[in-house]
Amino acid sequence: MVQRGREPSEVIDNIPGLIVILTADGTLEFINRRVAEYFGRTLEQLREWTITDSIHPDDLAHTAATLRRAVETGQPYQLDHRFRHSDGAYRWFHDDALPIRDADNRIVRWCVLFTDIHERKTAEEKLRQDERELREITNAIPDGIHVFSPDRTLFYVNKTALDYSGLTLEDAQREDYVARLVHPDDLQRVLEDQREVLTRAIPFDHEIRLRGKDGNYRWFLVRYNPLLDDAGKPIRWYATATDIEERKRAEERTRNENLALREEITRSSMFEEIVGSSQPLRKVLDQVARVAPTDSTVLISGETGTGKELIARAIHRRSNRSARAFIGLNCGAIPPSLIASELFGYEKGAFTGAMQRRIGRFEAADGGTIFLDEVGELSMETQIALLRVLQEREFERMGGSELLKIDVRVLTATNRDLQGAVSAGTFRQDLFYRLNVFPIEMPPLRERTDDVRLLAEYMIDRYAKQVGKRFNNIMSITLELFQKYPWPGNVRELQNVIERAVVLCDEPTFSVDETWLKRPTANFDSAISRLASSTDNERELIEATLAESRGRVSGPSGASAKLGIPRQTLESKILRFGINKHRFRP
Structure with a gap:
């Protein structure tokens, strides 16, 4: 047996929203249960309210104008505004209003559905506030910041970048923005780098010259970092441009000084392959x-x-x-x-x-x-x-x-x-x-950090010529790595790393695999503690290792390599214990 439908008012009361019906002259004719619950008023009480009793003061003008326009045109309308709850708090609602017409097409009623959108509006306002705060932060950062899509559509440029270029965001969003900003000699490289990398989720950087509002170019290190979606695909790119003009000038001065020094060396035939200043x-x-x-x-x-x-x-x-x-x-x-x-x-x-x-x-x-x-x-x-x-x-x-x-x-x-x-x-x-x-x-290379770049450039050029290669520049991350690494093997280790990298590197920008320079440091004392618990046992371990290596301390088969400690450390312990390593030699 089929149950007959419920009364229309019962159906309307269960719709998830506030529903009101007004006559053509604006008299409140019907409200559903949710309206009465929200405002804490009956239909008769609500009929005595004016618009100012329920609408947020900041929304009054916009709401009144929308209602007047709807009455004049007879067209449906949509509106977002805030209603006051019975507890005095305001919540956001979205209005969908439809006119009801008679057989002569005259408006006899208005049916309005008010949908609670307070959470959405609150989230949107929170997002806008976060964006405002982020914009304030990025505008205060001394680096230029650009945000764009993988297809290079520009969304945002911070104040630092705009002030430097003298352009507006609208100017920056034009197709020729990159060509206007980047030095002609660097433009092709920039476009090729972006074309190759932007569709992949791989951070990268390059050093380029950018044009300022005074027409002069300055060197910048531009680092690109992707924002990824859940699938790991880039949906936004953040490019940060750091001014490195002074660093470049200092490097140029150093190169010039080193060139003068090397010319003097060449004239005297004194310091072949000694590079540094x-x-x-x-x-x-x-x-x-x-x-x-x-x-x-x-x-x-x-x-x-x-x-x-x-x-x-x-x-x-x-x-x-x-x-x-x-x-x-x-x-x-x-x-x-x-x-x-x-x-x-x-x-x-x-x-x-x-x-x-x-x-x-x-x-x-x-x-x-x-x-x-x-x-x-x-x-x-x-x-x-x-x-x-x-x-x-x-x-x-x-x-x-x-x-x-x-x-x-x-x-x-x-x-x-x-x-x-x-x-x-x-x-x-x-x-x-x-x-x-x-x-x-002779100073170790770690005390000659000013020479690392010059040595690297010299060695890269020398080994590149030997294998018929040419590198345009050195990746900045590689230079930073070179200058921070302690080089326990000194210039010889740097030379070996560069020779290997020259052979393996197929890109126009020279780089090395940073894992090559992340060696685990051996701890002699921890090795000793595993095998001995006293000074006597430590001496015995050293003597046993010297005997095994036939008195050799250095080299791949020497005692220092077998114990996993630096040669100098082992030498000092041999001296401290008064061990004669020569008696272990054949």
Whole structure:
């Protein structure tokens, strides 16, 4: 059995909204239950109200004008305004008003539906307030900010950017805005970068010149960051332009100063491949210039990879011996049993395998310069022989009896603390004084941050030419990474990173994979704590590792690599414990 429909008034009472019906002259004829509940009034009571009793004062003029226009035209109307609740608070409503006509098309009634939109209006107002606050914040930021879509439709430009360009937002939204703003030499690169990246969710940046309202261009670092939807696709891009004009000028000054310095170096044929203009490097070069014309023995100390051999070669080129031989030897790379024969040579039959006479490095360097790298690695026996050469300027070949006189300048280098080695009894004090006539301390690269960019540019250019590549510039993030990284391997590590990156980089802008420079730092003490709980055990662990590495400290198979600690740290512990690492060598 089908239930008959409910009364119309019952249906209207359950509609989610306030419904009123008025006669053509504006007399209130009907209200649904929700109207009575909202206003807390009956139909008779509401008939006595005027418009000012229910409408928010700020909405009165707009509401009255809309109602007059509807009466005059007889057209439906829609209206947003606030009604006062029975508790005195106002809420937003949306009005939909329709005229009801008789058979002669005359308006006899108006039916109005009031829909509560207070939450929506409140949210919209909150959003507008947030936007106003954000606009105030972005306008106060000294950087220029642009907001645009992936198809480059511009939505917003902050006051800083508009003030710089002298344009309005309407000007900025014209199609030729980018062409008007960007320097002609940078325009093609900007358009290509944007075309390639804006449809992908990948932040990027570039350094470009932007035109100011005075017609002059300044350098800016423009960083692009995407706003993504739930699917990870970019729906907005935020571009922040930071003025880097002063930095660019400083870099140009540095390049010019370095160019002048390198020209001076080239003229004197003194400092090939020594790049930089930092104060620590200038101090070293000043020392080189002073000592080079003399015959003084020089001890060059510094960490691995700082360029000690380059300094030694520079001293030789500036010296009176520059036309004669420069003979180098890495003392740490030669087994102790062979080092004497390398330095002084040997006669035929001096030992098994000596099939013919061979001159040593000192004899080959006669009249010129000998450079002994890693001199701190020499055994005590070889130290005695070297001391005699320095004192007497004479020696004998191994297996020979002839006394050979030599005229040679001695340059040495070490990454060890030789004074500490003297205190520990592993290096002769009298030999140290002979070598340390004129000490030069090479600064590590972390103390030459002003030189990092110059070194990078020089090395990139050199290696790019070797592989037939050309890079327009260096990514700013890469430069920041280079300047912040401590470079434990110094210039040599920088050189290796750049050579590798040049081979792998296929873009016109040079960059490196930042993970290459995020190495976990080994903690020797934590390693020791896992294997030992006392000083005696720590000493035993070091000695066991030295035995395993055959007395070698450095290198991929050396004790420092096996323990996962820096070489200098291990050397200091060897000295502290008085360990003779040479007894572990075959």
